[in-house]
Each structure stands twice: as structure tokens, then as C-alpha cells.
Amino acid sequence: MIVDDEEAILLAIDTTLQMAGFNNIITCQDSRRVMDILSGQAIDVMLLDLNMPYIDGERLLDTVTREIPDVPIIIVTGAMDVETAVRCIKSGAFDYIVKPVEEDRLITAINRAISFQELKRENLALKQHILADTLEKPEAFRDIITNNKKMLLIFQYIESIARTSQPVLIRGETGVGKELIANTLHTLSGLKGNFIAVNVAGLDDNVFSDTLFGHVRGAFTGAERVRSGLIEQAAGGTLFMDEIGDLNHASQVKLLRLLQEGEYLPLGQDEPKQTNARIVAATNQNLAELQKAGKFRKDLNYRLRTHRIYIPPLRERLDDIPLLADHFLDEAAHSLKKKKPTPPKELFTLLKNYAFPGNIRELKSMIFDAVSRHKSGILSLEVFRFHIGPEHTSENPSCGEQNADDASPVIFSGKRLPTIKEATELVVAEAMKRADGNQSVAAKMLGISQQALSKRLKKRGQNSG
Template identity: 35%
Template structure:
């Protein structure tokens, strides 16, 4: 029997604790703490999968709870709540290691979704650690969370794997929702820097007046409210990887300083003149055409060339429709588990609708669609009626040769099974010496699905393990 995830909810308002217990109690083991002091005692005694804590509480506040949790259990995900959602609080919480931020008042489904995503993030972190232990440097490559076996994705995988082994700057390009952060994490987790920090920041989400302070740090008294010196994200990522998402949104003055950091490998905090040496690999990402932006004077041309050392283009989902059944099966399993629902799969009609939709929001939009379908499905399988009307009504194409015409709904992976022949599976297990976990990761399918395929072809993984 699968163990339920554990959630600690910390708030000095009794009604909030009761609300969380009601919303999450059927899915997770929920423990409530009426103040920060009680939460610290609970955290000292045991590990939780996810902690949801208010920021402003008498006695020990949410930041003390956050620090205590992350220092003791780095893989526990922490969600911060507040009715005072100021930018400094949000930025400080995220920099201190919070997974996300929840502003009161909220709709009932907001914490459910957020905790589910936090649980999945923790699962992926732990899975990455296991894969790291199973795969010493040079023996394998982990694409945790990156699903797809199309020709376009295999080319992206090849470039990402090559980039990971070269300690150089990487520029990930592609439309919004194509999985650039997952690709950046794959670069980091498979590099020589894997034991050091991976720090991610969305440049477009930083307020213009805080960009330089957040990236490069500031000295005491550098501006109003700077009561003490503070390290920036480059210093936090020292020895590891800094992921600059939506780097094309940086203001021009911040671009100048970023260029200097990349050239000199040192930062100067705002309000200070003494440089601080940093050893950071930068992985940048953007949905913009930076070359065109540079031609229009909106992005520095010299910074573009400094970032574009190793470019990797991630394909949009409409250009790799053959991956949609694999992705749908993966996401159905993921969100079914998160919501405590057991679904048999998708009907042929539902899968045909998914394949025919152009997905302007790419994998992110597909995930939101599957999440909604899992939540509203009334029967044992997701049907066409469970999909949003805009997805059902906008159909612009299907897989070549009518591949989605007759699909058994118990397993959306059936569409891809022709590609998983006995010869392919045999070669796959030979390459990974019978390690089913690593073989499934490389193939872009769930471990259980690979086991079913091996059983179907009467292939024993033990036959490929070293003697």
C-alpha cells in the first residue's frame, strides 16, 4: 500500500487550519500547528513532505519555520502564506528556499493545486538523488521529468547531454511552456556541479528596481530599506548553476552588469566597490528571438553572443505530436496520484482531441488540461467531455497516418508501442545493464510501463545485468 504524503500546516488562525484539514485530509496525512513554536517542535521531531506556513505569526514567524525546515530537511518543500503579500516578502521567501507563495484570501482549489505540485517537486528531487546514486559520472544520463521520444526531442536530449558535460554557458530557447527549466535542471544534475546549488530566477518576474539587488546583492545602506548587506543570487549559486529564465526581459542596465559578471567572473554588490569572485555556470532561457531583439536595440548584442555559447532549441508540442500520448499518460498518472484518484486511462476520443489541438501553451497547457480532466472526470477514464471546450473545438491536425484512430483507453502508451519492439527493448536494457529505472528514464516512459512492455515480450531485465 502506497504511503500517503505528509503535510504540516502552520497558522495562528483556527479557521485556516480547519480549512486545510478539510481540503487535504482525504489525500494526505495533515498535521496542524497553531503557531511557529509548535511547528518548530514538530519539525525537530519528524520529517514532513510539504510544510505550508503563514508568514506573520506571533512568536516564531514563517521565515523561522522555513529556515528550520530547509536546514534539517532540504528536500521538504515549503509553501508560504500571507495576507501581506509584499514583493520583499515574496522575494525573500523564494530566495530562502520556499517552493511557492500563496496569498490570502484564496480559492479552495489553490492550496490543493499548490500542495500537489509541491509533492511532485519533492518526488522528482528524491528520484533525482536515487538516479544520481545509481548513475555515477559517465555511466548514464538522467532526464528527470522530461518526457518524449520524438526525433525533435531526441535531438534536444543529445544537445542537453553534451552541454552538461561541458562547463560552459548554455542558452535554452523555445516557446513558453516547452520545458526550459526542466532542461536546465537536467544540465545541472548531470554536470560536475551536481552537488552544488541550482538557483533559478525568472528575470521577467523581478521588479525593475530590485533586479540588480537580487542578482548581484547589495551593501548596507545602498538604498532605503537596506539595513544590512545581502548576497545576490550569483553568490548563492557559487560553485553551482544559476538559471536565468526569461533573460530577454532584463532591463538594459542590468544586462550591462550581467555581461561584466560573465566576463570577469566577479560581482559587485549594489552600493559597494569591492568585487566578489564567483564560480557559477549560467544557463539562460528565453522565448524571445534575442538576435532580433538585439537588432532592435532591446537586448545587448555583446551579451547575446556571451550567452549564446551553446544554444539549445526546445521544440513546441505541435511539432512533436507523437509525444502527446506519452505525455498524457505520464501526466494522468502524476495528477491522479496527487489527487488520490485511480483512473484507467483516456478514451480514444479524448486522446484524439489532445492530438488534434495545436497547444499554443505547449506542455504547460497540456498539463493544466490533464489536471483539470482528472479533477472533473466522473467515470473510470477521462473522456472527451472532461476536456475544456476550447480544446475540443479547436482541432487542427492529428498524427500521421491516422495513428490515433483506434486507441484502447486503458493505456495511452499503446499508441507508441510499435516503436518499442523487442529489438529496441533488448538494446535499451543492454545499454543500461538491466537497470529498468534508468532505461525507462532514457526512453521517456514510466518505470511501470516499461515493466509491462518487458512482460509482453517475455524479456527479463536480470539477463542484462553484469555477472
């Protein structure tokens, strides 16, 4: 909403904002009508002149901030008076701009105010979601197989930020389902445009620019016709960029401009084009560490992480393994046109004691491989054991062992070294604990046969008796 008694200024600001991509603009030349308009119309930002007849801007500022405190008000005035500016800021003004208005300064101020509003809405929505402990649209998450509490909190957060236009950064290890989360975010956003995904790893700057921004005819040798880029295909929708941590410096500068100004330049074109696509990025790297190493721009990192989602690895979601395994058994059987095999009871114990460096994608591959080899009866464990290998069966850091960075295991923490017999008993007891009492799985962890483990357990039982 623009409030100014001069019609020429109203028209000039209105035109400037529309050309910058803003819409739903309300202009008001009579300050007496402002409160009536606000009573029937919600607004995101107000631009307010100070020197006006009837009700001056300072009085109107006090009234609006008192009655509708959530509306950020940007003062736009011809008077460069420091005392007045300080007084307005103390009264609740969001910003203070002096006429004649610089276009970039005005647009930057409005974008800041809108971002501020969206963050406030997000915080409120997130609090309501957490308090309610429910999902408004659980059907949007039907493709994500989970019953994990951490994932439920992430779903609540996704619902709270889905309708904001700000960038979203999704972090997580390879194979945790970052693109699936991005697609769900797009579904919940209500955006009418398409979901367009691109992996930017390994793209040099020219290929990146051509892929995302397109080119005009004659931009380079072989460019015989206009080609629209992915950002244009994502108009009114979502552009998802995976492996953003691998983006080179030149491309980072162009992406920053896209995020800051909503502008991009197709190759060979002098005039920038505007976009309203929402940007969602993903990485399996720590951007803060890349930033410290000089490999990622600090300003781009801050722009991308307005909203942040971290997807935990599968080893931190052990309760999801039976659900996921059952789902992939169904999927594999259907895909391979086989009857769904019955998994052995030892399977889930074996899988829960594996670190899964490839996460959900790795679990899916293991199950598809096992089903493809399956003939009849109960599903064999051999494919899983071969894939995991004896050296990996107890690598899961969430299963109770010490951190890998520690110098020595727990059994060496006392002043006296344990005897070989004592150490062996401790290791056997720990293996049986992690295997939920399953001797076959525990023996695999220890690198011995089940018969050898059974003898040790019997001997220990006799000794204790």
C-alpha cells in the same frame, strides 16, 4: 602552465592568475623539463617565454605543437618583433603578448584559449554521442517524458556540453520545459554548488541588482544588514535566469560584465566580487530579432549563446502525447487521491489535432482538470473539447495543412474553382484523415454533429458505389 626562466616573472604571473580565479597552475623555470612535465600532466593552456637558456621558446613551441597539438600556446615575451610574432603564429601559437604584461590583456587571452579548448572538446564529444546514438547517463533525463528522436538528439548534446563552464542559452515556447532542461544540465555538470533559478522578467535594474548581486549594510534606506544575492548562493553551481529576453538595458550591461569577467558589484560596494557560478539563460523570444530592434545587446547575445539548446514545441512531438498524457493521468490521480481513469481511445487523436500554444504545461492542466471532474468509468472527452474549442481542433501546423501565411488553401490552387460539393468532400476527407478515421473527432473539427457527418459519409459511399 607558465614557462619562463625568470623566477620573478613566474611569481608575478602566477599571482595575477590566482587573483583572477584561475587554479591548478604549474610553473616551470627550466625549459628542459617542459616535455617531461607534459608527459604526466594534461594542461589547458601554456604561457611560453621565447628568450630562455637551454631550449629557447621557438624550439619548444615547435616541439609542443608537434607532439601535443591540442594545447593552445600563448607566447609571452619582452621582444616586440613583428617577424618573430608572425613566425610563432605560423608555427601554431594561439596568441602573442609583449612584456610588461597587461593584466586585462593576459586574462582575456587565457579565457579565449580556454573557451577554444572547451568548444573543441564539445565538438568531439558531440560527434561521439551522435555516432554512438546512446546516452551515457540516461537516468539524468528521467524527469523528461519523451520518446521523440529530436529530444534524444538534444539529450546527447546536453551530455556533450554539461561539463563546460561556458554559458548556455535555452530557447523554446512557453511551457516546453526549459527549467527542467536547465536542471538536468546542472545535474550532469558535476558541479557541487546549488541550482538557483530566477525569473528576470519585469525586474527593474535596482531589483535585478539586489536580487542577483545582493547589497551591503547601508546601501539604501532599509538595508540594515548584508544580503547575499542569488549569484553568491549559486557559487560552485548553476544560476538559471528565465525570460532573459525581457531584461532591461542597464541590467544587460551588468550581466555582460558578469559573463566576461566573472565579476559583480553588490549594491553599495566599491570592490567587485568574483563568481564561479555557471550561467544558464532561457527565453521564449528570438534574441536576434530583439537585437535588430535595439532591445537586446549584440555582445550579450553572443556571450549567452556559446551553447544553444532549442526545445521543440509539443505540436512537433506528437508521438510524445500518449506518453505525456499517461504520465499526467498517473500524477493527477495520485495528487487528487483518485483511481487512475481509463482514457477513451478518441482522446489521443483529439489531442494530436490541437496546436497546444501552452505546450506541455497546457496538456498537464487539461488532464488535471479532467481528472478532478472525473467520477467513474472512462474519462470524459468533454473537458478536453471544451478547453480546445471547435475553432482550434485543426490548428496544428504539423498535421499537413498549408502554412497560415499562404493566401489560399490547397483546394483553390488550380485554375478551376471546385464546386461546393467537391470542396465539401475534400474537407470531409481531410478531417477523417486527421482524425485517423474517428467520426466523433472529425465532426468536432468540422463543427457539425457526428450524425450529420455519418450521413455525409454514407451518402458519399453510396455515390461511389
